[in-house]
Amino acid sequence: MASTIRRRRWASLLGVTALAVTAGGALACPAGASTNVDFATHCIPPAIAGLPPIDGTTTASIAVDNTSPKVGDTVTVTYTVVKPAANNPTALDLPADIMTPTGKVTLGGAQTGSFTVAGPKKNDPVPGNGTFPSFSMTGTFTVTDPGAITLSPGDYNIHTSYILELDTPCSVTDPPAPVSETITATAGTPVNTRAISLGSASGNAGDSVTVSGSNFTPGAPVTLAGRSGTAQTADTATATVGTDGTFSGSLTVNDKTTTGIVAYEGSAWSADLGAGPAAYVVNDTTPVPPGSQKLTTSVKAGTLSMTQAGDTVALSAVDFGQGGASTGALQTVTVKDFRGGPAGWSLTGKVTDFTGPGAKIDAGRLSWAPACATKAGSPSTCQAGSSGAVGGSGATLASTPDGTATGGEFTVDAGLSLDVPAFTPPGSYSGVLTLTLT
Template structure:
């Protein structure tokens, strides 16, 4: 999954110059669509019809096939109202919903939100909600994301569901998926297309959740288990993939720490043989009688894999005409932040074009070499491995990486000294190339 790209330009008599403009992310749009909300029968209220205003955003608008995309479904306005005849207390509303995929990849994404609401007066509209989930990219090309139906579950005195049906909502977000980069031998790296979908996005402790998985090796033994962040919970069941690589299982969810469900082949989850997490929320039953207890829940939300870079260009030392030789310099410091909270590692790859000078004279990109270094900021649980010293060139080289492990994540600073070997009697002038860094 490519999550960032830095573009640098180089100019020289030996030197490097201003950067090319980075490609912009596709904008996310707020949309409005008609909604039919059915209150619970216990409320004795009529259906609520009206517009829903919503927005869908993604953490990666240009993923690779086999990568995992985190999606966020924000409902800013809903026609649904408080189903109680009294004030609805704070933090008793759990939203769940669906996002509809189209274009190069079809299907649905289940999204779940945390209990995070202000008090709602009797008869007043329910407040804005935010839901998140993930899906695995299975095909290259343009993929559209449109809002689907959502359910607003309230757990005070009674467990009540307000179900809002959506028909023909407009597309709110678009992403463009591409195939993984080729390996050193020229063969495309194999994408992990394993994914799971859940029959329900929430339930009480002990509920049996229907799990459907695709993309597994035919006949493989598969473990379906609950997750809390990067750690597995006590919820677990074994299954076997059929001849088409599909897995069907029922997972009893009794561990209240479970926040997602994954499936994997082998003895432990890995980025190569496991599915991405499908969000799930365990909802405790509402207290009865004269009890006055409250459950306090702290939610640690997964973040993204991001990259930033200091400086706008690289300037190499000058080389005398006739003598040629090494034009030294260094890249701007790159900072990688991994806040995904999972066991998957990352890699930072650099590629450089040929250097072009006066009259179209070129210095091959393979003439640029580097010596990388990588340091984990204090407190980071993961480790960083610097790439090997050597040629960068148009084929690319690893600047730094982090292996798959438990745990991973943190903040890392990456630097590299660079040297351009300029042939003797290279015509004087400025020579420009573009160095592209890709984080995936």
């Protein structure tokens, strides 16, 4: 796995078009990368290995799907352990896809606390006593306060399911670990600031997990429940909120399909009166019957990306003294969403003023009429943005909503029209249209 994670925000300046008496555009999309950080880690090998604790260095990074959220937004976070501090604690070669990682991410700055993340059961083969491979874990948190919020990698656990069920927990020696990512949240009216955290991000079927909540209604009864995707499981428990808006309860998790845990006020789940899901994984400890073989596979998550058919757009010419609409078509943009998970995407654009021979045409005079098509078989359905001005502040070109199952391939187009003033000096005018995918 590469030593950096590309954010789901792309920008790279692709070019500028010179046009006779009209204007031209160029598409842009720059890319950023999260920061790898090193921190001292204390790992405890499984007791059966008979090994002393391991004090080493972990290299990790944090990436987010939104670096500029508003208060009340949910941010999806990916915690990647690029280089674990621990090795395979046994002399046995470990096969592929027997590792299930879980961990925590620590928040600082304008918002403090931590939340759980979990990864899929996926890994390359590990030789006996060899270094564990890189792995990634994802989770979400809700923004409750405006300002700069820092994200640091926290404790993590490597669970292996091969012959025996073994855990190798690794904790940050001097918490918090260095900051890997910083986001800037803007003020808004939070509809719901309730939040929960888990005592553990994983366990065996039948284990109990501690669920702690904050910002709930004082004195209210709260339901704790397991989630399998977007569906609630049969695993539930109750707790009562204290006078300070906090609670702590215990939930026994039996359903092996559990992917998260929620807490809510009222008789049924409501996003307005609940919090979560917090990521949680149930370890599969089902023994293989004699004479049988357990077959496993994995689906590898991909990335959110965009490409375009070209980097220049030539708009039609207009006459001096008459002006009017200088028209053309956006170079087709192809969006591929192979991340998996519940997050949709948004493709936005903004344009600079069009500059020419001693004059300019204001960015607000460029408008578009977006169109979006979804490739057959895609779980998501692309929605075109509204027709209207693009301008320097930007507008939405296309998007897909969050959902239970998301992803697919999409093509995005738009008719372009620049309203050129009647007596704009003759010459070539050019501007840059920047597209951002998040």
